[in-house]
Every structure is written in structure tokens, then in C-alpha cells.
Amino acid sequence: MATINLVRGMGSLFKECEHPESRWPRCPHEYKIRYRNAAGRQAEESGFSTQEKAKARLAEVYQARKNNPQNQHKAERIQKYSPMQFKQYVTEWKAGQRDLSPSSLRHLDSLLVHHLYPAFQSRRMGTFDHKVVESFIQTMERNGVGLATQSNAFDKLKAILLDAHRLGLYDDNPLDGVKPPQYDPKRAVIPSPSQLQGIRTAGDDVFRLIVDLMSGCGMRNGEALAVNVNNIVADDVYRITEQVNQTTKAYAPLKHRKAGDYRDVPLPARVKHSIEWYADTFGTVDGYLLRSPRDMATPLSNHYIGNQWKRIKKDGLAEIPEGMVVYGFRHFFASNCLTHNIPITDVAEWMGHRSLDITFKIYRHLMPGSIGRAAQVLDLGLAA
Template sequence: MATKTLARGMGTFFKDCVHPESRWSKCPHEYKIRYRDAAGKQTEESGYATQDEAIDRLTEVYTAKKATRPNRARADRIKKYGGMRFEEYANEWKAGQRDLAASSLRHLDSLLNHHLFPALGSRRMNTFDHKVVDRFIQTMERNNVGLATQSNAFDKLKSILLDAHRLGLFGENPLEGVKPPQYDPERAVIPSPAQLREIRTAGDDTFLLFADLMSGCGMRNGEAAAVNIKNIVADNVYRISEQVNQTTGSYGRLKHRKIGEYRDVPLPAQIKDTIEWYAHKHGTVDGYLLRHPQDPAKAFPYYYLGNRWQRIKKANTTDIPTGMVMYGFRHFFASNCLTHGIPITDVAEWMGHNSLDITFKIYRHLMPGSISKAAKILDMGLAA
């Protein structure tokens, strides 16, 4: 008996006779096929007059078997996760979010425990659809939950349900057609250059250093607290590689970054001078300019900055814009970039935003572009 094997997994076709393969086309005996079915059991069929008929049948079986495998895998996932309660599924999903910094993880826990679990914790995963999601948003609205919190809670629910959708738990996307909470951040209060010059010198040397790092390099409070002279990697580049973690009070990874990841940001000459002036005047510890006032072995507790800011405001001797907070220094950095035509994509990267949408929502009103200006610029290019 001679046999012939096709592609791996398709099986074989053969003739159960004494004729060699070279004579099969003229041999009167019928073709047979042998393959393993979807359950893995070896199966044999006969009655095929030509080789093409035998191959067509093997191809048909192979195609059906390939389609069965993902269907079976999906059925297994539905069986495992479909009846699972949302709280259990969400906790399993959270365990996979290993890139979250401690502050982000604390924020996630707050949203889960105060908003998602009370409303949805006991619901079975296979019962979610767009109506359930809509009702969740409506419940937050009735409870007068702030729009920013509504938006954040919805984003976390969206991430969890999309993860389940990728596993095949839903026939249709349960978020399809859902109108998310319409959160639009208030415009940032930004000091003018003249106000910035006055505010930065209203406190002590440490306050000035913070003000310059945040307004000149776009650092967050915790990142400025971890400033290190060794991170000046070029005359005009500073590498932000860590921050003082608000929870632990020690140095940790950056927000939205994994351990070891960093951001290289522009280092204006004035800010470089401030760093070097402060290091020369106050000294450093392993390159760090700021340490705990009572224990130099510890990181700088950057909440001290808030106390100094409140004292400056309370003194009422400095021209501070109404509504400005410490983050106004960082907002100044974004404003300075965008009003001078630096692309918003670069600004988002330097500020460490994990989504360009965040940068756009907060700072879009600062972008100098307009349709009429774009038309003039394009016309100049066409005429060149």
C-alpha cells in the first residue's frame, strides 16, 4: 500500500493496492484518506475516484478542524470567565497591570472600591451589555459624582470590559453606542512671564528651584523633588528618571513608566544655571539636590512645597493669578511650548502624559493654530 502525505495536519491519501504511486492515475482502485478529526481520533474514509476528490475532502476536513479550535478555545474561556463576578474578574485584571506606579494603583483601587464594585461587583461577566454600562453612568450622575471621577471610573470599566471582549466573552462589544461622561477639564490657570518672575523669588531657594524645574522642564512635583545633577545628560537635556513617591516617601519609577524608563526633556540655559547654582550653594548627596530637612538620608518630602506655597499666598504680597495652584508652573511649561509652535506630540511626551488626548483637552486653547492661519501657510507653500 502506497501513501502520500500533504501539509502537516491535513492527513494522507492513498490506494490500498499493489500498484506504485506512479500508476495511481491509471489504476482502477479507489482512493482512501486518513486524518485525525477535531477530537484527535484517527479516521479513515474511502470511495474517492480521483486524487483531486481525495485532496478536496482532506482540505474540507482540515478547514473545518481549524475553525473548530478557536471556537473550542472561546467556549472554554466563556465557561471559565462568563459566570465570574465582575469584582473577581476586575481583581484578576488588576493583577496584570504591573506597569502601574503606586499612586496610579492607589487611584485605581479607589475607583474600584468606591464606584465600580458597589454598583457592579456582584454582576456576572456574561450579563454585561451597553444597557448595563449606560445604567452605571446614570447611577453616577444621580449620585452627583463629579464629572472627572465619572470619566475616570468609566475609563477603568471600559478597559476591563474590552479585555473581556478580546477573550470572546461578548458577542457584541458592550460599550458599543455608549455615550461616555462628558468631562472637559477646566482651563489651567497659568501665570504670565512677569508673574512667574515675581512668584519664583517669593519663597526660599528650594521654592525657586521647584518653580524653575516645573516651569522650565515641565516636571511634576515629585519629579522635581528627585532632581539630580547627574541627570544633566547634555548642556540642553535633562533626563527625568525617577520621582519621590507620595505613598512611600522614597524614590520610585515615573508615572506611566516601567522601572528603568525615563523621559529626556529640554533643559533651558536658565534652568541649568539654577540647578548648578543650587548645587554649589547647598551641596548634593549622591547628586541629589533636595533631601529631607531633618534627615539627609531620606528623600525630600515634597509636600513641604505645598506648605511654602500656602504661606506665599497667605502673605498676599505677590501677584498670583486667581485660582492658580502649584501645578500652574507646569502649565506654564506647556503654554510656553505651544504658544511658540512646538508640536503638541512633543509636549505630551516631555510632560509624561500617557495619552495625547489628555494634553489636548487641557491645553488645546493654547495652540496658536487656526483654519485661517493654516490656509495662509498652505497657500504660501503652494505658491513657493
């Protein structure tokens, strides 16, 4: 079936018959038209005896759509933003990202300065399409940019271009068909129970408490630094309400959460004992346990944990698995849960992951069972 396409945006006309286009003027079959309506959906009409009538109808629809107030606003947005340079557009876009924490803003600025601005700083916004995005990913690959950074840079570019797409700058999504960088987190390096015991006792009392909170309750570093004895809401439940922000060095809302949000996590008896022992031994300030030794009015800095970790490794004070980092204590919590058949959905919630996919990618290999085991279990049901 042949089709005659008119100027961009007007639509097309065609006949559903066996005759070639050259014979259409003498062919008895009716003309049909195809166009996008005011809602952007494809529509068809039939019953036109001549090309002129079909074209006239297409022109009528096109003009009505063009005069639609919504399309007028869209045209104004295109006129404003399409010639705008990428850096200028991002400045406006960034001003609207009011939910980003200081550390997230710092991370965004780093990606812009080191990756997105060098590639697109002066590019006009209306010139982006899937080829431009593909070329950007290929350039990062050639330059040896790490997969995690590639993925983060692509995600930020995606957010910016989708914002422009919603404004109507592109008829087609400039990300359609683009294969994003394939970042697959490395397997977490997790200490054994005996290694964990050796590491926690190699540091001072502060370090020991932090290790207990991370390995026993699944806390992040900053969350452990904000430990408060008043957050023990039951003998076996601790309520995580805040963290010490690495950038501002002050108490802040939890990662991916708004102020006032919290998550309740299991509180093993040993960890509860560690919290209460530390509070009884060293005292608290408004319930907070870990304060700066130079100024008791401020929280303990994130650097404290890193410095203790480096000292323990440098002096060989404990057996530490190859490749393990401080986050390995939190990985131990996930491992301990999953190997004892606690559902991964619960683990994801306790760890504060924004998506179950994150938990699954990192800890899938720790989940008990296998395809072979599944086959055995399913066979029992079939044989019943």
C-alpha cells in the first residue's frame, strides 16, 4: 500500500487497493487520510473521492491543531528552549531539583563538570536525539570511564532530556532505543562471623559501636553516627530517623527520605546492649551517643570511621577479607538475614533501598536455594 506524506506534521493520504499511485486519480477507490489528533494519537478518516478533498481535510485538521491553545503554548516553549544551550537549560532545570540533599547536589555538580558539560555545554537543546546520546555513551567507553560513573552520567542526562521532552522540544523521545551503560555492582565482600568479631574488637569503643550498628541493624555509616538511645522503640526494634550528612556534617533526613520519615529495623539483643553500655559509660547529649571530641555540641564526623579503618588495616590488627571496605559491615547484615531465610523484601526495607532491584543485584547470590532446589520442591507438589 503506497502512501503520500505531506509536509511534516500534516499527515498522509493513501488508498487501500491494488492500483499503483500513478493510477489513483482514475481509480474508483476512495482516499483515506492518517494524522495525529489534538491528543497526539494517530487517527484515520475515509470517504474522500479526490486527492484535493483529502488534502483539504488534512490542512483543516492541521490548522485546527496548530491554533489549539495547548499547541500555541507548546510552540512558545519550543521557541524559547530549543535554541537554548545545554548549560543554560541545566541551570534552570537544576533550580527545580529542590528535593536533592547536599551530597546529591555535590554528586550532580561533579557529573556535570567532568562529563556532561565537556560533551554538551554549548549544544542547542533542540538538536538532541538518540544518535547524540549513543555517541556520548560510546565516548565515555572509549575514554575508559568506569561503568558506575557511565551509568550515573547517563541517568542525569536522561533526567534532563526527559524534562525537555515533556516541554515538547522533541516529537520523539531522544532516549528511545538507546541502550544504557550496563552497570552491574561487584559482589559484596563480606567478613565471616569470626572475622567480624576480630575487626570490631581491633578498634576503640566508638568503632566497636558503629560496627555493631552496621552489622546488626544494617545501618549506613552516617546513620550509625546519628545513633540515639531514645530511638530504641522496643526491646527488639530500633527506629532510624536521621543521619550525619557527609557534606554538611550535621544531622539530616535519611537517604531517599523526606524530613520526618523513618524506618524501623530489627534490634538484636547484642546491639541493644552495645548502645546501652556506651550510653551508661560515656553519657549522651539529648540522647545522641557519638559526638565530636572537640565540640560536644556537634556530631562525630564521618572521617572518624575511615581513620579507624585505615589504622586497623595498616597495623594488621585484624584479619580483613581482600577487597572489603567499611560498607562490608552493612553487607554482613544483609548476608545474615538472607542466609537465615528472611525475605529479601524485608531486607530491602530495613536497609532503606529505594528499589528492590538494588538489593537483588547486590545480594542475589546470597539467597538460599537454586534452580535445582526449586525443581525438587516443585516436583513434590506435582507428585502429590
